[in-house]
Amino acid sequence: MRGLDLANPEDYKEGMSGFKENTLGNIAHYLQLQKEKGLYIKLILQIKNNIINIEVRNNVAVTKTELIRIHDKLARSRQYSNLEDALSQVLDDSEGAGLGLVILVLMLKKMGLDEDCFDITGSDKETIAKIIIPLEQARLENISILSSTIVDNVNSLPQFPENILLVQKLINDPNSEMTDIARQISMDPALTADLLKIVNSAQYMLAKKVDSISEAVKMVGIRGIKNLLYSYGTQKILGDETADKKSLWEHSYKTAFYAFNLIKNFRKDRNLLDDVYVGGILHDMGKIVFSNIHPELLNNIKNFCSEKNLPTSTFEDLSAGMNHAEIGALIAEKWNFPEGLVAAIRFHHDPTSAPADYKDLVETVYLANMFCELEAGNVTFDQFDPAVLANFSITSRKQIEGLLERFSMGFKKENQNQK
Template identity: 60%
Template sequence: MAPEVNVVQIQKAARNAVPIAIKTYTLPRETEVYLEDVLGIFLSEFGQEHLKDRIAYCLKELSVNAKKANTKRVYFKEKELDINNARDYSEGMKHFKEETLSNIGHFLELQKQAGLYIKVVFQARGKTFTLSVKNNVEISKKEQIRVYDRIARSRAFETMEEALSTVLDDSEGAGLGIVILVLMLKKLGLDEDAFDIDTVDGETVARITIPFSDVHIENLDKLSEEVVSEINELPQFPDNIVFLQKLINDPDSEITDIARQISTDPSLTADLLKVVNSAQFMLPKRVDNIVEAVKLVGLRGLKNLLYSYGTQKILSQDQKWLWDHSYRTAFYAYSLARSFKKKKDLLDDAYVGGILHDMGKIVFAHVHPKLLDRISNFCTEREIDRDLFEDLSAGLNHAEIGGRIAEKWNFPATLVEAIRFHHEPSECDPEYRDVVETVYLANALANLENGEITFEQIDPKVLAGFHIRSEEQGNAILQRLSDAFSKDTDNRE
């Protein structure tokens, strides 16, 4: 019986550019069915269900080849043959197929005992869908040459029928199946460069890279523009915030002038004092003087506080769970920046980036009903999948929407990048990578804490940048962050 598919988790992963990784040691039929179900849900999130059958073929071909490669290793070991020795290899392959097929249970058990796995990873990044199949034995040069030979042969065929009617050596995993895989990619309008196989950190990685259809991507971009253009109903920042921004940017301004202007807004004054007296500043005693508070926060920190304060004034506070998540992410981002990055300028940017990272979701949650009608008509006119439109209200593409709104409100580039790329840190401008990766990891840890993602779904490059080398270490850091956040929340109440 196939394992139950967690549809919601897969949908969230697809929307948020988070990889879904599934590992198996024996690849039973029920796991193959499960993988196809996951693929179908993943593709449906982007209106690409029509690709499922062709990509499912590629998925099965690559996963079965990975399984054969693992079987080959344990078979050669049992026969006391060296797979990298030409004579031994030739000898071993004489009876490999018939002996393993007739006693497959035995060899699969050997694979499991040896810890040889197959790992399938689904991921959407920006406008591209990537399917990777990994197994933890390195492909030999001879095997890799054989695969590329099959790819080269596939250039001679224009149809499946031509390939099937041509006799190819299919004694290896890289036989006729690879030729058909490449032809399948051609049917999708892709060339052979869409498929690659290589070794990475002790694993053989077979990867298929499929750009989403141009029409679909164009529609998503237009829809984002439509949402942002209709947000004109949202007011600009309050006048006192705009005036304060000008004061801060004026080199002739005095701290007392800025403090006096803040004091005209009781709510902003309370927010400023709340931030200064929070765990961020670790002050020995409570501060109630506005001038002293401004000095402690600094002009950069005060600027960021104003972006956060102004946004929360404009956007409704009804969605408590969204704001709770944002405050937790902000606290985690600040703590991560302070503990790992040790760059003073990064602290304020990371904190405010954490508060504002989901502003696109918040806008969707409170968008005017008339706007929803206009967006619905827009989808109908341009034949955008209805399911895609309905998913938008759950936050699909919210990072791009949030980024565009941040630009509309003239946020600084560092906050725009943190909002736009908080799910895809590798896509951001390298100048702002520190703050984007910090907000990304803080958000990922908050999502890990509430069970929305697993540790394996967190970008390993980002983890490495924070010197997190194992799941145990990551969980320990998360526990410390969670405990500190709870303590800080209790102190504020």
């Protein structure tokens, strides 16, 4: 506005000297100008791998001179032990005085952290300020203890029903024939209906409807039947009577559908198609388990917290969904689910921590879940893991929006066809 060149040291000094006075004196005017030019400030908050990540982004590139000034201020801020010391020595009221950075470092010190938890980086498009705060170790230990206690005490979640165990036994018997497996499945009308429903869904894209359970078993194959049993058995045990659980299952089915379509579009791996579908259905098991807790168990858990001197906030954290991925994985291990499915449940919010053998499975379930969360307005494009997007050759927000539109229409169409 004043014709100053940000890269020119003299212009930069002149602009900074009156920056606060000029902008704050007419803030509405400058906010309107920022809006017209498409300038933004984004705040991104995430908890990932037991670390709170805070990012503040703006779409103006930071200059090399400014970066040097910022890092110099951070280094100087170490000498202050309290705000009074800082105020007495940082007398310059210009924008570049660095008082905000000093206050930030003092706040981090108060939390037992240092300035290494804060960083500012720049690219040709954005300036990004990051604060990384590890969750309190004692709090993590309390959450872990209580999560294990919940799993150990969930007596309302028994092993799988006997009819499913019998089918699993036949599947694992090398002497079994496909006809034996089909016969055992056909003895359970609900399981038979579920299998036929899945085989005739858009997942298999058949030319004609399949009505024979024997034909369906051949069509799905051993791997597909195994996965069907995991999802079917879990739903039989956990149920969907309440509105909350119905909403969770709906989200899970949508995640499964999106995961299936991601593989169909980007990987074309038949085995992975089956695995990501069941991974999508069961990824939020931990939330569903928690919604299944009965009053008696609730009292037992609260008593346990009291006996172990665990703060009530620990249980509140779990109620709000914290650690649900770990709780779901522990339940899956209790039910002897395969390692890949356990990994999909445990790491669906943190794909970078997944075992290498199950990386594709976990990343697909993670991305499908993020698509669902984006559609629901719970996350933004900036919160997607860039490494996962790169592995799927997704490079832009527009590409995600196009895929999401197609997947959403397909999911709605499939639901209408099944009614």
